Amino acid sequence: MTAGSLEQLEVVETVVIELTEEEEKIFQRLLDVVHHFDLGTTLRVAGGWVRDKLLGEQPADIDIALDNNMTGLKFSVKYAEFLVEKKLTTMGEKQQEKGKKQEGGTQLIRCNPDRSKHLETVKMSVLGRDIDFVNLRSETYVESTRIPTMKSGTAEQDAYRRDLTINSLFYNINENCVEDFTRRGIDDLKKGLIVTPLDPKATFLDDPLRVLRAIRFATRFNFTLSDELKEAASDEKVKLELCCKISRERVGEEINHMMSGRRPVEAMSYICDLGLFYVAFAFPEKSNPPIFDNYDRCCVSHIEAAWNFAISVHNGVSHPLLDEQRQLYLYSALFFPLRKMFYLDEKSKKIEVTRYIVKESLKLPACLAKSVVDIHAASGKFTEFLLLLESNVASGTLMEELEDVYLELPTDTLNRVCAGVILAEIKDFWRVALAISILYYYPEAENAFSQQDRLKEKYMEVEHFITDLGKVN
Template identity: 55%
Template sequence: MASSPPSVQVRDSIDLTPKETQIFQKLLQVVRHFSLRTQLRVAGGWVRDKLLGKECYDIDIALDDMLGREFCEKINDYLSCYRGGKARNRCYSMIILADYAIDSQFFSNPDQSKHLETARMRLFDEWIDFVNLRSEDYSENSRIPTMRFGTAKEDAYRRDLTINSLFYNINTSSVEDFTGRGIEDLKSGKIVTPLPPKDTFLDDPLRVLRAIRFGARFGFILDEELKLAAGCDDVRAAIADKISRERIGHEIDLMISGNEPVKAMTYICDLLLFSVVFSLPPIVKPAISEECDRLCIGYIDAGWNLIQLIGSSTFNKNYRFTGWTDDRTAVEPMVKSRLSRWSNRG
C-alpha cells in the first residue's frame, strides 16, 4: 500500500531576517540608482526552506536581463560612490563597503555556454551568488546543457523539482510559483518534477538522486510517475553513462550525512537503482548475493541505529571513548563518514 503524503506546514509569506532585509534593500538601491528595470529573484532552496520556516543562508539571485557579473559590477560602481566625503557618515561602515568590492568572484566554464557564468559577492558578511535566468537545451550524450537567456517561467520549468522551482521576487516582496504547483506540492509533501519525469531524468540523470535525497530529507512521498521513470531501463542506463562516479558519490555523501540515510538508501533499492549507483567489478569473489542490496541497507540501518543508541556518547580529540554525555555531535560525523565510505565502494 502506498504511503500517504504528509501534511506539511507551509507559511503564507516569507519573513526576512534583519540581515536579509539589509541585503535586499541594498540591491534595490543599486537598481534604482542606475534606473534599471532588472527584476531580482531569489531562487530555489532558500525560498523552499523559508516557506517551511527553516533558516537558510544560501542565497542565489536570478536576474532577468543581465549576467551576474554585470550586476556585480553595477554594485561595485554604486558602492564606489560612497567611499569618501559624506558617505563616511552613513549608517553602514566603510569596512563593509570595502568588503563588498574586494570579495567578488566570477566563475565560468569556457567549455560551456557563457550564460552559465555565475558571479559571487560578499554582502554584509554573506556570500551571494548572482546568475541570469536561463533556459536549457540538452544533447543526447551529455547532462551538461547549452544555456541561453530565459524567462522566469522557463527557468522555473528547467528546475529539478517543483518544490525547488519557487522564486522570491525582491522587487515586489512576493513568492512566485510559475509551475503552478510548487507550493501545492510543498504543502502536500510530494516530490514531483516540473516537466514529465522521464524527459527530465534523461536530460540530467543526476536529478533522480536529487529527488531521492530531498524525498528522504523532508519525509516527502515520491510521485508515482516519477518512480516509474526513475526505475526504467533508459534512465538507469543514462545514470551509468552520463554521470561520473564522483558526482554520484557526492550525492550519496549528502544522503548518508543527512537526517534519513536509511530511507534514502531504501528509495534507491526500491527503484532498482542499487546496482547502478553502487557499481561493482564484473568478477567478484565470493559471488555477490542476489539480496546484496537489502543486506547493505540492513548494515546501514544497523549503523544508523547504533548512532541512536550511543547518542549520549562522545569521543575526545583522540577519538577515544571517554564516557556518557548529552552531546552526540562528535559521534555522528564519525559513524556517518564510515558508512559513507562503505557505501561508495566500487
Template identity: 50%
Template sequence: MRIASSAHRFFSFQNPPHFLSIAKPSLLPSLHRGIQFKKTNSTLHYKFLGFSHRLRAMSTTTENPTSLPTVQVRDSIDLTDKERRIFDRLLEVLRHFSLQTQLRVAGGWVRDKLLGRDCYDIDIAIDNMLGKEFCEKVNEYLSSKGEEAHGIGVIQCNPDQSKHLETARMRLYDIWIDVVNLRCEDYSENSRIPTMRFGTAEEDAYRRDLTINSLFYNINTSSVEDFTGRGIADLKSGKIVTPLPPKETFLDDPLRVLRALRFGARFGFTLDAELKKAASDDDVKAAIADKISRERVGHEIDLMVSGSQPITAISYISDLSLFWVVFSLPPEIDPPTYQEFESPDRSCVAYMDAAWNLMHLIGCSTFNDEQRRLGLYTTLFLPLRSSTYKDNKSKEVPVVNYIFRNSLKLKASNAETVIRVHNATEEFVSLIPLILSDNEDIKIAEVDWGRGVLDVPVASKLRIKAGLLLRKIKDFWRVALLASVLLYPTNIDDTKEASAEQFKLEKRSQTFKRVENAILELGLEKTWERKPLVDGKDIKSVLQLKDGPLVGEWQKKVVQWQLAYPSGTSEECFDWMRQTHSKRARVE
C-alpha cells in the same frame, strides 16, 4: 515514518529495525563466509556467517498522499536583518545604474523560508545579464561609495557533466551569494546537451528539478512567485514532483534523481509514482552512470548519509534498483557474481538500518558527527567487507575501497577508516565473549590470543589484545564495536514478531554498553595516545642491539608490556627486557 505538523517539522526515528536474529550461536564463526540470498514473499531469508537469519524485507513504498497531514507553509517570507541588508544593497545597485533587472532568489532558500526554516544558501537568478556582469556592477557600486570591493568567483559550466550554467559567487555581509541568469534550454534532435539562452522566470521554473524547488522570491516586489502553479501546493501536501515529465527532467540532469530522493527523505514527502518509474528507467540509470561526475554523485550520497533520514534515502536507492548504479563495482568484477544473489543491496541497507537504530538506543552523543557518518558507511558495506578485486598491478584490493575512491570520489581517508574498521570486526567479535565472560578461569587453550602475545595472566592477555585493537582503530573503536555487536551472536527467541525485533536490538545495545564499560574500566580509552616508556634508542642501548628488524620486534613487545602492566615504570620495563633477552639468549 510519520510527520509532525509543525512549522519547523520534526521527525520520528525509523520503525523498529528490519534486522535479524541468530538461531545457532557460536564463539567465533569465520567472518569470511559468503552471502546467499533467497526471497520468499515479504521475507528475505539469507545465510550469513553460517547462521540462519531472517530479515523482514524493507519497504519504502510511499504512503498514500491522503494519509499524510498537510505541511504548514507560511503565507509570506520573513527576512532576517542580514537578508534585508543584502537585498536592500542589491536594489541600491539597480537604482544606481538604472538597471531594469529583476532579482529573484531561487530554489531551496524560498522553500525553507516558507517552511519556517533558517537557510543561508542564497541563489539569485537575474533576467537580463550574466551573473558575473551583475557581480561586477555590485563591486563598481561599492567602490563608488568608498567601500571595499569583493572578490568574484566564477564556476564554469560543463555541459558534458550536466552543469549547464555559469555561476558567479561573491560575499556580502559575510554571506555567500550565487548569481546566475534565468535560463531556457533548447535541445536538438540528436543531442542531450542543450543550447542555452536567456529565459523568462516561467521557463526557468519549469527547468528546475522539483516543483518545491521552483519557487522564486522576487526581491524587487518582495513577493513569492509560483510559475509552475504547483510549487506551493506540492509543498503543502508534501509531494516530490518534477515540473516537467520526470524522465525528461532526469535525462536533462541525472543528478536530479538523487536530489529527489534526498529531499523526499529529508522532508518525509511522498515520491510521485511517475517520478519513481522514471528514476528506475534503464535510460536514466545509464545517464546516472555515464553523464554526471562521480564527485557530484558522492556529494549527494554524503548529504544523504549525513542527513536526518539516511536510512530512508538509501532505501529509496535500493528500492528503485539504483544501488549498484550509485555504488558501482569495479569493472574487473564479473556482474553475474552479484546477480546470483537475490538482493544483496537489501542486506547492505538492513545493516545500516540496524546500526542507525542501535546508535539511537545506545545514545547519539556516544558518537560525534564524523563517527556517526563513517559508522553508517561501515555498516552499509559490512556484507562487502571481505570482497576484493585485482587492480592493474594484480594486487588484491577491497571492493569497498573502489566504491569510496572511484564510485563516490570521497576522501581516501574515509575509505581507509572504513576498511580499517571492517578489518577490526573479526578481532572484536572474538573479544566480546571474553570481555563478557564471568569466568576468570577461561581456558587458554580455547582462545587464540595471537602470535607473540606475552606470557602473562589471562586478564593481562585480554588487556593486551583489546589495547592493541584500539591502537589500530583509535577514535573509531566504538564504531568498530557497533559493527561487531551487529555481527555477534545473541541467544534470542526467533519465534516472535515485531516486539521481538526491537528486543533483539535492545539486547545488542546492552552488549555494546557492557563491552564499552569493560574497556573503559580497563583504562584503555585513548590508549593509542600513550607514549612508549622505552624507544628504539633505549632498546638498542639496554640490549646491545644494532639497527634491524629485531629492534622493531622489541618495540612491539614493549607496547604489549605497557598494556599488561599499565602502572609499570621505565626501569621495570628495562629489567623485564634484560631478563627476557637473557632467557632467549640461553635458549638459542
C-alpha cells in the same frame, strides 16, 4: 502569516516570507542599485532559499536571478559604481578586523559542467554576505550529454528547467512576493511531495543525476517521491544513462550527502527499492564470491539495524559519535555484508570489494575506504574478544597475533592485552568497530530491533572495560 505555516498556503499572493534584518538590508541595498541606475531589472531569490524559508529553516545561501538581459557580471559593475557614487566603498577598521570581505568584492565562477555548474555566476559581497548572481536561463539537452545548451530566458522558463518543483520557487524582491511559475511548487511543498516540473522520465534522461538529487531532498525533508517520479527513476534507460552520463565523483557526492543527512536509512532504502543499488554502488568485475541479487536488501537491512542501534546507544547513554565516526559507522554497516568479498586487480592482487566501491565506485577518499576495511577487520577481532569475555575461549585471528606466552596469562590480564591489540590497530575509531561488532555478534542480530536493550548493555560493558584501561577517552 509567518514562514513555515504551509498548511495555510493556498495561492501565491497569500504567501509571505519573513525576512531577517540582515536580509532586509541586503535586498534593499540591491533595490537601491536597480532604482539608482533605472535598470528595470527584477531581482529574484531563487530555489533553495525560498524553499527553506517556507519550511521555517534559515538558508545558508542566497542566489539571485536577474532578468532583462542583466548578467551577474554587469550587475556587479553597476553595484561597484553605486558604491563609489554613494561613497560606500571604504570599510571601517572594525569590519576589517573581523575579516569581512571588501564590500562589492566579486568573484567570477565560470561554468563547470562536470560539477553540475552549468551557469556562469558572479559571487559578490553585499553588506558582508556572499551572494551569487546569475541571469535567468532556458536550457535544451541533446541525447549524448547531460550538459545543456543555455540561453537567456524568462522566469517561467527558468523555473521549469529546475530539477524539482519545490526548488523552482522564486522570491520577487521588487514586489515582495513568492512566485510559483510551475503552479504546483507551493502545493507540493505543503504535501511533502517530490515532483519534477516537467515529465520525470524526460527530466531524468536529460540529467540522470536528478534521480539521486530527488532521493536526497526527499530524505532530507522527509518528503515522498511521487509515483510517476519513482516509475521514471526505475526505468532501465534512466539507469543506463545514470551509468553513462554521470561521473562517479558526482554519484559519490550525492551518496555522501545522503549518508551525512538526517535519514540515511530511508535514502538507501529508496536506492534499493528503485533498483539503483548496483548503479550507485558499482561492483568490480569478477567479484568473489559472485554478486547475488539480494546483496542490496541485505546491505540496507544492516544499515537500518545499525542506525537504530546507534540511536539506542548514543542518545544520552554513551559517548556520542563524531561526524567522521558517524560517517564511517554508516558506511561500515552498509557494506558489512560485503566484508568477505574480494576481486583480483590487474596485478592479480586480492582487493576488498568494499575498498573498491568506496574508492573507485564512489570516488571517496582512499583513507575513507581504508578505514572502512580496517573497521570490518577490527569488528571481527572485537567479536573474538566478546567471545573471550563471555566464555574465556581464546581463538581466531586475534589469538593468532599473540605470542604463546600471552596465552598463559591470567584471564583478566589476557583480556587487557587483547583489548590493547585491537585499540593499537583501530585507534580513534574503536567505538565504531565495537558497535559494528556488537550489532552482528549474535546470529540473530540482523533482527536486532527486539534485542536493543541486550545489545546496548553488552556495548556499554565493553566500552567501560576499554575506557577503564585508561588508554582512550
